Amino acid sequence: MRMSRIRKRNRDRNKPARRGPARTVRWTDGLSDVSIAGDPLAFPHLARTDLPAHPTTVAEYARLVREIAADRARWEPLVRYDALTRWYARLETGPGYEVWLLSWLPGQSSGFHDHGESSGVLSVVQGELIERSLTHTGEDARVLRPGGQRVFSPGYLHEVVNGALEPAVSIHLYAPGLTEMNQYGAGAVPEQVVTEPQARAEPR
Numbered sequence: 001m002r003m004s005r006i007r008k009r010n011r012d013r014n015k016p017a018r019r020g021p022a023r024t025v026r027w028t029d030g031l032s033d034v035s036i037a038g039d040p041l042a043f044p045h046l047a048r049t050d051l052p053a054h055p056t057t058v059a060e061y062a063r064l065v066r067e068i069a070a071d072r073a074r075w076e077p078l079v080r081y082d083a084l085t086r087w088y089a090r091l092e093t094g095p096g097y098e099v100w101l102l103s104w105l106p107g108q109s110s111g112f113h114d115h116g117e118s119s120g121v122l123s124v125v126q127g128e129l130i131e132r133s134l135t136h137t138g139e140d141a142r143v144l145r146p147g148g149q150r151v152f153s154p155g156y157l158h159e160v161v162n163g164a165l166e167p168a169v170s171i172h173l174y175a176p177g178l179t180e181m182n183q184y185g186a187g188a189v190p191e192q193v194v195t196e197p198q199a200r201a202e203p204r
Contacts, residue, residue, distance in 0.1 A: 054094040058119065061097065062149055065121045065173050068092070068099060069146075075101050075125070079169055086110070097175035104129060104168040109161035115154065116180030120173055122150040122160070127168030133158040134184075144170075157184065 055061045068074065068091065078101060080087045086108050092099040104127070112134065122131075124144045131150060132141045134157045144150065144160075152158070162168045 055097065058121075058151060061119075061173050061175055062121050062151060065099070065123045065149065065171055069123050069125045069171055072125075075169075075171070079103050079126075081105055081167055091171070093177070096177075097173055098177040100172045100174070100178075102170050102172060104160075104162035104170070106162050106165055106167070110159055112157060112159045112184040114157050114182050114184075115152070115174060115178060116182065117154045118174040118176055118178050118180075119153050120151070120156075120175070122152070122170060122172050124148065124168060124170045127162065127166050128164050129168050129170060130161050130163045131158055132161070 055064050075091060078089055078091075080089075081103050083105060086102055086104055088100050088102045090098060091101050112132075122144070124146050126146060128146075129144045130141060131144055132139055134140075160170075
């Protein structure tokens with residue numbers, strides 16, 4: 001039985017492949033993927049559209065936090081409270097970001113800190129928190145309630161505290177994931193720096 005000859009691939013990417021007397025086609029890698037595998041749209045597993053799209057911009061990170069906050073059935077059963085320290089648990093990770101769930105009993109505070117090279121989004125989902133931030137003009141304070149968001153860039157210096165009489169819960173996204181945190185005293189002088197690449201920083 002005579003076997004049909006397989007067409008030889010053009011190994012020279014700069015050399016045109018002759019298709020006829022007057023037609024010249026320049027392939028990027030000898031043959032196109034479509035000519036080898038067929039039309040990928042004809043095979044659903046090669047052109048899936050139901051895969052989750054990971055966020056990559058600040059607006060998309062903020063939208064993800066809003067979506068998680070609105071899905072109470074996802075995070076509410078996980079909430080715990082610790083009388084000695086703020087409780088926290090990782091909710092989600094993705095390429096270049098992570099999402100944390102935190103609880104705050106009355107009086108619990110993060111202390112003044114930054115997040116190293118990470119940007120972030122903070123949203124209160126239950127109760128209320130007070131955020132104090134340090135800027136070049138001094139200290140600024142605001143009350144954070146459910147539905148509001150705070151977005152911050154690397155080097156943003158703030159403190160978050162539960163100054164109310166009821167517990168609070170918040171969701172925090174960090175991009176990239178939180179691995180470094182600088183803690184500051186009242187004079188905004190660094191007290192402790194975590195710089196080891198393997199160290200896990202507590203979300204705040």
